[in-house]
Amino acid sequence: MAYDEGLAHRLGESLGDLPDLTTKKMFGSLVFLWRGNLLVGALGSDLIARVGPEAQADALAAPGARVFDFTGRPMNGWVVVDGEAVAEDEALEDWIARCREFVEALPPK
Template identity: 40%
Template sequence: MAFDELLAQRIRISLKLYPTSIHSYITEKKMFGGLAFLLKGKMTIGVMKEKLMVRVVSEKMEQALENQHVQPMDFTNKPMKEFIYVTPEGLETEEMLQHWIELGIEHARRKLTL
């Protein structure tokens, strides 16, 4: 399994900034040939090679895909519903990374009704 460990570490640090009600329920799991971060068992974000995978609520998918550093997640050669990839250029600052993490957390929270 090859994934950007530095990106994974940046995510871990960012997740610790969330309230205990969120970050204490985050787990890591090897998925999709990379590393996924789950909130109470629901995938939020992950790292595949050098890209960030993000679960995005359906009504925000179109807006997310307008970003030049975003593409549909096509792990199976077919776009996956509510999944995107963000390239490293879209993750250059901590603010940029935080934006994507927030979208992933939002997706999980809606599924969990937190």
């Protein structure tokens, strides 16, 4: 599955000022790593969001969010958000903020 270049561009624009930000193509997606830790990504037209285990239940209650089970095994602390749910910049920024809160507390890799 190819990633949505429009979503990837929007993510890059929003995250562009973060130091130590890199991108990587993985499994047909484009992910953004902050200090070596995966932060967010574009999987098809959907958003991969790393919110952390403690915030996963709240994240899953949000419109368009579902468990991230790309490999057939649900990943704890990760959700996928339907592209339509992040079509507006404000919604995308809210998801990015959730992810930054969790990843900022992780040690750099």
